[in-house]
Amino acid sequence: MPPGTNIALLTRSLDAVWHPCTQMKQHETLPLLPIARGQGAWLYDFDGRRYLDAISSWWVNLFGHCNPRINAALNSQLETVEHAMLAGCTHAPVVDLSERLSALTGNRLGHCFYASDGASAVEIALKMSFHFWRNSGHPGKTGYISLAHGYHGETLGALSVTDVALFKNTYAPLLMKSIQVPNPDSRSAEAGESPRAYAERCASALENHLERHHTETAALIVEPLVQGAIGMAFYDVEYLRRARALCDRYQVHLITDEIMTGFGRTGTFFAYEQAGIAPDFLCLSKGITGGYLPLSAVLATDTIYNTFYDEDVGRGFLHSHSYTGNPLACRAALATLDIFRDDDVLASNRIKSAHMNSALTTIADHPRVKHLRNLGMIWAFDIMTDDPAFPRKFCAAALEKGLLLRPIGNTVYWMPPYIITAEETEFLVNGTLAALEQTLKY
16 A cells, blocks of 8 residues: 555545544544455554454454464355345345254244344334234233343334443433343442342342332343443343343343344353243344444244244234345354354363463552453453543554554453454553553553
């Protein structure tokens, strides 16, 4: 590329592109990162500088950029069919993917409905739950419960069950009502209270609410084990066990939003497995295609599916978008599942996680670091600072060290691609520590 390509692209982008989750004015002082190409765990700009993608490009890129096996699968699919509408048609990639996803749930969730992104998957699950109860003769079950500080997306239905003020407050007049119950974030436990005891206390609050309001409640939606947008809040599996039992007792659906936590991120293929339960609805996206193409899926039980199966069109689930079940996206997802199977990825990740934890001593011992935590291939720690500009300053400092990191408030987290090497792990730890020291100096 000719000299100045980075600057030229940045100028054009600021003029033409409205970037997501961004106050555009901030890019007057915090430049965009121009991406020329990707390879493995790295992104490169037009001057050849490289940046370790330590957050998997918003938690989606599981097996590295330009993965040759996913590339080959997509090239092969391009030679057959790139897209066909899924209303009235079907194709092999979507059938194969649906069967394999169902098998990964032990066939307890046997029907897949497809969309393009995580928020859309949440919308679908919420609508399905409401419509199920209507079809079942319980039209009063129209309410939803979510966890305090939970995040489920930014479309209007998903935002209604989200509890992050920055995203939600502006649009509050447009949203349906939902109830938030205490979240079992282990950091909120009282002195001397174990994470499990605190989870049980929060589950008791859920029980109290359901006892009074189950007749008007359609579903409880949770991010299992880790709440992402609030700052990687980890909680004990006992909460999921209690929630499942309570939903069964009070006839309320359990929706697990595994958009972030699915596909091995927490150490098991799906996070809910660690509690020994199964949900009524499972929402998937992000890593489903290895970070290649937009795709999401909602898996539902036979009981739910059969309630829609009828001669009456109005009892059917009449929801769609033009690219539902796109063959290219499904083929990328199948290639991603092939890598999990052929490379025994979950076992490999356990080794990589242990290596990362052994390399963390310098960060764990830092006087400004608190609540260092790990689950599977997620790491997070909180920084004790009163500087409201900490996230922007740290992000800029990390880029100087060759790291792509985006703190959530005062929480620094890593969600690297599963292909990260031992050398790249050392680079990540050392670069993070250097960026932290640089940021806290000012």
